[in-house]
Amino acid sequence: MSSLQIQPLATLSPPSNSRCWQSVPHPSQPLIATACSDKTVRVFSLTSFTLLHSISGGHKRSVRSVSWKPHTKGQSVLATGSFDASAGIWRRVERGPEEDFTRHGRDDDEEEDDEDYQFSCILDGHEHEIKSIVWSPSGQYLATCSRDKSVWIWEELEDDNFETVAVLQEHDQDVKCVAWHPEEDLLASASYDDTIRLYREDQDDWVQVCCINGHSETVWCIEFEGSGMGEKDFRAQKGELSEEQIQHIELLERSGPRLASCSDDSTVRIWRRQPKEGADHANGHAGVPSIIRSFSVDEEWVEDAVLPQRHDRVIYSISWSRKSGLLASTGSDGKIVIYKERWKEQISNGVTAAGVDKVVNGIEAPSRHRMTEWVVAAELYSAHDVFEVNHAVWAKRCDKGRRSDDEEIIVSTGDDGEVKAWTVEEVKPQAGG
Numbered sequence: 001m002s003s004l005q006i007q008p009l010a011t012l013s014p015p016s017n018s019r020c021w022q023s024v025p026h027p028s029q030p031l032i033a034t035a036c037s038d039k040t041v042r043v044f045s046l047t048s049f050t051l052l053h054s055i056s057g058g059h060k061r062s063v064r065s066v067s068w069k070p071h072t073k074g075q076s077v078l079a080t081g082s083f084d085a086s087a088g089i090w091r092r093v094e095r096g097p098e099e100d101f102t103r104h105g106r107d108d109d110e111e112e113d114d115e116d117y118q119f120s121c122i123l124d125g126h127e128h129e130i131k132s133i134v135w136s137p138s139g140q141y142l143a144t145c146s147r148d149k150s151v152w153i154w155e156e157l158e159d160d161n162f163e164t165v166a167v168l169q170e171h172d173q174d175v176k177c178v179a180w181h182p183e184e185d186l187l188a189s190a191s192y193d194d195t196i197r198l199y200r201e202d203q204d205d206w207v208q209v210c211c212i213n214g215h216s217e218t219v220w221c222i223e224f225e226g227s228g229m230g231e232k233d234f235r236a237q238k239g240e241l242s243e244e245q246i247q248h249i250e251l252l253e254r255s256g257p258r259l260a261s262c263s264d265d266s267t268v269r270i271w272r273r274q275p276k277e278g279a280d281h282a283n284g285h286a287g288v289p290s291i292i293r294s295f296s297v298d299e300e301w302v303e304d305a306v307l308p309q310r311h312d313r314v315i316y317s318i319s320w321s322r323k324s325g326l327l328a329s330t331g332s333d334g335k336i337v338i339y340k341e342r343w344k345e346q347i348s349n350g351v352t353a354a355g356v357d358k359v360v361n362g363i364e365a366p367s368r369h370r371m372t373e374w375v376v377a378a379e380l381y382s383a384h385d386v387f388e389v390n391h392a393v394w395a396k397r398c399d400k401g402r403r404s405d406d407e408e409i410i411v412s413t414g415d416d417g418e419v420k421a422w423t424v425e426e427v428k429p430q431a432g433g
Helices: 108-114 229-235 242-256
Strands: 004-011 019-026 029-035 041-045 049-054 063-068 073-084 089-093 119-125 132-134 141-144 151-158 163-168 176-179 184-189 195-202 207-212 218-226 259-263 268-273 301-307 316-320 325-332 336-343 372-381 389-396 408-416 417-428
Touching: 004 336, 019 063, 019 408, 029 073, 063 417, 141 184, 151 184, 151 218, 163 195, 163 207, 184 218, 242 268, 259 316, 259 325, 301 372, 325 389, 336 408
Parallel strands: 004 372, 019 389, 063 132, 132 176, 176 218, 218 316, 316 389
Antiparallel strands: 004 417, 019 029, 029 041, 029 063, 041 049, 063 073, 073 089, 073 132, 089 119, 132 141, 141 151, 151 163, 176 184, 184 195, 195 207, 218 259, 259 268, 268 301, 316 325, 325 336, 336 372, 389 408, 408 417
């Protein structure tokens, strides 16, 4: 039974007259950027839900993907990926923490021009449409992927000076999405060839370290779990847990953040890195010279869970909350679904049900059963009326109605050109009659 409710909060205004692909929250400010098929990026305020900037002039075709650079000081840096096969870099000087993110437009045209996003440089190299673009958590690297079956990694040497450090051509088909691990320079890509591939740098060259097979059709979106989220809530209950549950938490700690994927096969799946016996996964972290690595760079990722199937058509997008660990999915059927992970009901009070996973020497034995299970916590139908929903993402709530500093909302983006904000609320039990 659902434990959460998805309720409408606002429709960001004004909407676009064309299809919108993706919306990405700013890492530190109450802003969200939306990639639109009218060749623009629209930057909205999350305090007033109004348009602050419409960025145009850099691309000749639809802007398919956007990404904010993290850890910037004094400026906001936005990367855009377009169907014109190019990536753009945009910069805007910040006025400071007192900046008003509620205003729509400016009275002075010259002041507005000074405060707008400036097109800094263009990154060329892909032969066909760029489908996804994302900065690494450190901000050192920028990854792009394309219909040309390739994944590119760029490094910013200084402002507006980028170097291509890798062109990865492991996929057999159109590459739909790229995602960075939150703790390491480990990159994942998802493709029309039904696979997920992972890459890292080894001996000054980027190499594939794993190919994940499991989906039966196109993998549209992938996203890593937030750092430490897999064991965060469970660790807080450690005193109440059984020995097997504690072993499960320790396994997650050794495995590191998991990877979620969604597909044309209407499933959402979770993948977990299999810890190597006697090795801490931190040994593979970026910054550790490969010359002192004592084991192969190849990795094994195993299926951790297949989430309850609630979509009956292609799933375009998944988003993993960095605060709550909840997962949200959306797609062609117009639904938004929220999933929650919990201990299996059979495992409680220190009593372990038969057939659960066993952990031997740090390696989890194969089993059809898991210590935890994913359940559907909320479902919303027709989020954008009859239109497909292309993207949904968790964002920090910043408007005056927020109830706590940690409250999150879901922002959805659709074919109708609308970007909508939704609250996620606990269902209050009804009083008995």
